[in-house]
Structures are given as C-alpha cells and as structure tokens.
Amino acid sequence: MEKAIIAKNVTKKYKLYNGTKERMLDLLTPKSYGKDFFALTDVYFEAEKGDVVGFIGINGSGKSTLSNIIAGIVPETSGSVKVNGQTSLIAVASGLKGDLTGRDNIELKCLMLGFNKGEIKELEPDIIEFSELGNFIDQPVKAYSSGMKSRLGFSISVSIDPDILIIDEALSVGDKAFAEKSLNKMKEFKKKGKTMIFVSHSIGQMKEFCDKILWLEYGMVKDFGPVEEIIPKYEEFLKQFKKMSKKEREDYKRKSIHGSK
Numbered sequence: 001m002e003k004a005i006i007a008k009n010v011t012k013k014y015k016l017y018n019g020t021k022e023r024m025l026d027l028l029t030p031k032s033y034g035k036d037f038f039a040l041t042d043v044y045f046e047a048e049k050g051d052v053v054g055f056i057g058i059n060g061s062g063k064s065t066l067s068n069i070i071a072g073i074v075p076e077t078s079g080s081v082k083v084n085g086q087t088s089l090i091a092v093a094s095g096l097k098g099d100l101t102g103r104d105n106i107e108l109k110c111l112m113l114g115f116n117k118g119e120i121k122e123l124e125p126d127i128i129e130f131s132e133l134g135n136f137i138d139q140p141v142k143a144y145s146s147g148m149k150s151r152l153g154f155s156i157s158v159s160i161d162p163d164i165l166i167i168d169e170a171l172s173v174g175d176k177a178f179a180e181k182s183l184n185k186m187k188e189f190k191k192k193g194k195t196m197i198f199v200s201h202s203i204g205q206m207k208e209f210c211d212k213i214l215w216l217e218y219g220m221v222k223d224f225g226p227v228e229e230i231i232p233k234y235e236e237f238l239k240q241f242k243k244m245s246k247k248e249r250e251d252y253k254r255k256s257i258h259g260s261k
C-alpha cells in the first residue's frame with residue numbers, strides 16, 4: 001500500500017509568556033524568557049493512500065496543531081511529517097484574508113496552489129455555486145459570519161481536488177443543510193480513494209467516515225488504530241472524564257504527561 005502521510009516523533013513546542021513585557025524581552029534576548037509548552041510530543045501515525053483518519057481528543061489535545069503541521073501551515077519543532085501529494089486544509093480560520101472579497105480569496109488561494117488564471121476562471125463558478133454565498137462573494141470576507149467563512153473555505157478546498165483533504169471542525173459552524181451537502185462531498189472524495197484527515201468532536205461523523213482513529217491526549221498519542229477498536233475506548237474514557245471533578249482531572253492530566261518533556 002502506498003503511504004500518503006508518515007508522521008514520526010512530531011513535537012511542537014510553543015513559548016508561553018507572562019504578559020507582553022516578557023514576550024518583548026524574549027525577542028531581545030531569545031530563549032531567556034517565557035515557559036516552554038509542548039502542544040505535541042513525539043506524535044506518530046501513518047495513513048495509507050485512501051485512508052480517512054479521524055483525530056479525536058478533548059479540547060487542547062493537539063488536533064488542530066497536528067492538522068496545521070500536516071498542511072504545512074505550522075512548522076514542527078522536531079520530528080518529521082512526510083506528505084505524498086498536495087494537501088488542502090479546511091478549518092474555521094482557514095487562512096482567508098479578511099480585507100479581500102470572497103472572489104479575490106478564491107483567486108489568491110488557487111494562485112498559491114499553482115493554478116493559472118485560466119484554470120481559476122474555470123473553477124470559480126463551481127466554487128461560488130457550492131458556497132451558496134450569492135452576492136456576498138463580492139463582499140470582504142471580514143463581513144462574513146464564521147459559517148460563511150467555513151462555506152467559502154470548504155468550497156475552495158473541495159473544488160481544487162487535492163490529494164489529501166484535511167477538515168478541521170469546519171462542519172461544526174455552518175447550518176445543517178450545508179453540513180449535509182459537505183458530508184456528501186466528503187463521501188464522494190472517499191469513493192474516489194482520496195486521503196482525508198477529519199477533525200471533529202462528533203463521534204457519529206467519525207464512525208460514519210473514518211477508517212482509522214488517532215486519539216490525542218495532552219499532545220501525545222493515546223491510541224491509534226481501526227475506528228471500531230478506538231471509538232468504544234474513547235467513548236468509555238469520555239464517560240469517566242465527564243464524571244471527574246476539577247481536581248481529579250488535574251491529577252489525571254499530571255499522571256498522563258508524567259515522564260514527558
């Protein structure tokens with residue numbers, strides 16, 4: 001089987017500052033101020049061509065950070081991510097430029113992906129139609145609601161027909177009808193044998209779409225395997241986690257990251 005994504009020992013370190021003054025001082029004397037924070041630690045997983053891999057985990061577990069690294073938007077601190085093909089990320093804040101209109105954003109994103117003007121003119125009507133934005137397509141994106149931005153991002157990403165589609169929570173902000181249309185589009189992608197990364201808090205959507213699940217917890221891999229094996233374990237974990245008091249959650253977190261950097 002041909003590999004589409006190979007992630008090995010992926011670590012992402014951020015610096016957390018105690019206020020603006022500390023941040024400024026760190027700019028002047030790098031590495032002297034701020035506290036290291038590991039959003040991802042030694043994360044590994046592989047996707048074969050045609051796999052749909054779901055990323056699950058509680059808030060702040062590192063799903064978006066990993067998606068952004070795979071999409072090439074954020075660099076990893078160490079480790080490596082090999083991606084075989086062109087990726088396209090759809091996220092609620094998916095790099096749209098607020099001062100540009102929807103139409104200009106379509107052109108910009110397509111140009112950045114290497115399409116020429118003629119190809120863009122051909123793609124544009126489909127993108128606009130799928131987005132259902134109507135006249136708003138000629139308004140600046142900063143005037144859009146988060147659902148409208150997500151529609152535009154989704155429409156661009158699916159229309160350019162990437163090899164690897166990364167969908168990060170983009171379906172959670174739109175209305176139900178658009179989400180359904182988008183899910184159908186994703187089913188078409190799956191049928192075509194495209195590789196997809198799907199980030200969602202919806203267990204139902206995970207079960208419906210994914211072949212494999214990467215379960216992240218506090219930036220580390222808790223489990224990785226077939227959807228039918230991982231989802232029941234995650235559901236059981238969520239049940240227990242919801243019952244925990246604040247202190248029990250803190251103890252659990254401390255125990256989970258004990259031994260990591």
Ligand SMILES: Nc1ncnc2c1ncn2[C@@H]1O[C@H](COP(=O)(O)OP(=O)(O)OP(=O)(O)O)[C@@H](O)[C@H]1O
Pocket residue numbers: 014015016037038039057058059060061062063064065066
């Ligand atoms: N630019 C940044 N600077 C500092 N910390 C960051 C930055 N981006 C993300 N983080 C931290 O990294 C951790 C992982 O964030 P991430 O958004 O990847 O989690 P997530 O699993 O996608 O969360 P959610 O389910 O809430 O969307 C969080 O603690 C977050 O605060």
